[in-house]
Amino acid sequence: MMRNQTITTFILLRLTDDPQLQIPIFMFLCFTYMSNITGNLTIIFLTLVDSHLKTPMYFFLQNFALLEISFTSACIPTYLYNIATGDRSITYSICVIQVFFIDAFGVTEFFLLAIMSYDRYVAICKPLHYITIMNNKVCGKFVLYCWAAGVLIIHPPVMMIVNLEFCDSNVIDYFFCDSSPILKISCSDTWLLEQMAITCAVLAFITTLLCVVLSYVYIIKTIIRFPSAQQRKRAFSTCSSHMIVVSITYGSCIFIYVKPSAKDSVAINKSVTVLMTSIAPMLNPFIYTLRNKQVRQAFSDSF
Template sequence: MMLWKEMPMEIGNGTTVQEFTLEGFPALQHLGKVLFLVHLLAYLASITGNAVIVTITCANSRLQTPMYFFLSTFSFFECCFISAVIPKLLVIFLLGRQTISFLACFIQAFVYVYLGATGFFLITVMSVDRYMAICQPLHYPTIMNLKTCFLLVTACCVLAFLLITGLIVKVSQLSFCGPNVIPHFFCDLGSLIHLSCSNTRFVEMLAFVIALFIILTSLIITIIAYSNIVVTIVRLPSAKERQKAFSTCSSHFIVLSLIYSSCVFIYVKPKQTNRLDSNREAALVHTVVTPLLNPVIYTLRNKQVHQALRETMCRMKISRQK
């Protein structure tokens, strides 16, 4: 594909920019090995937690419902999302290797933004699923069947691909003829745009509009869905029913708050140059902390997941004894 063809960028003395340098966290370079260990443990815990959700959803028939299908799909994308960034960050902390090739940088930027956008669309679908289950319980089994679930996930992936591919193509067509140090711990798209010596006004506005569309569309649909959910729950006659309905939505709502707050701070700003220094910490929360908390939040108060885990562990114990 022409998108990923490594394009030499001519600079003033005729040399070519073929790699970028990821600045990482220069103020904390003396703590490299400690930070490596901390982030490695967080990465492994996040991968393990999300992988457990995917595994028990596939292995346990009780969890093979639309809600857990979307949750396991979201967990799978979370594993891919953090794997696009954290391994390179670990290399920076442990070995100090901060360089990344031009091609690898744009691939990382594409994968990171694409998976992030897909995650937002999946969150929206999960909100709609909860709305259908609580507000339209009679129609829910017929509407949210397996075919519909697959179509919705496919639509999320395709829509994110179309939006992000166009943006990445535009950024890859910019000229890079100055400094090649990215003030971030990964190839952040905003930082790449800032390094270009081309007129970036159109690309900055395009990135802002796409980010605004993805985040606000997801947020508005989610707010509408949960507003109807709250109204429906409040009208339930039984306190036990209200508590059960709220418990199925509270975990999702907490995860939504974490993701939206960090992403609005990072991406929904029209001028990229004003946000480079403050984004690293927020991006670290969004990339490391949130995927780590997701499995904990979704499973901590979920009795069905607890039961499925116990059953899976019992089956594993029995199989070992045999």
């Protein structure tokens, strides 16, 4: 399926060419990656074993933690290997597979964040109907739809990337395989692929962002009408962690990917990509746990 008569191997560039910075970068990324795995596995463990965390909110949080592990594992370990061994090459097939998984996990994450915002909307705006609306069967379907949407939306453009030709250069100006830097070095006509990528971005990014914004507009309007300050504070604290994670995720993606043309736009800020692929997944478990009494209580009970 993965055929390309021109190039069989790509060379990935590093975050920096300064040899003195390679060890600090390796140690930093290794620390953030291990922290990410540990923190998100802890959330998955707690939501599985603690009876107080068997609500839809924690079911979605459990799946979000699994997505964070999958997303960062799709890109960071290969870069750590490249630094450790000095081997910056990656085969064409592995590169396409990496693009597919990184993008699929990323898109699935957007849909899951939208579902989580809808869950908060139902909990705050329709509390009497919450158990009926967000029952186990519905929650399971929501998560399944998120994963299916991630795979289906990414599949067409990735299949088109498979058929690109590379004539002059095999050097990808990035520290992992991503669609924009791949399009930059291709000598094929990428106009149709770029239009398809924009369409997929609109489907995934804009629609989920609209869902999140609408949910929080209704949430804020409902909270403002609460009679007591204590009720308003409690309601805002329920949503605050999710709002922080949404801001980091969508904000970093807007900064990196909202550009006119992929071929002209790979002046990509690699430091923001590091934020999105390593620092944000590491921080998210702490954002959710430190601001949540139930999770903190479950952690102290378990350990």
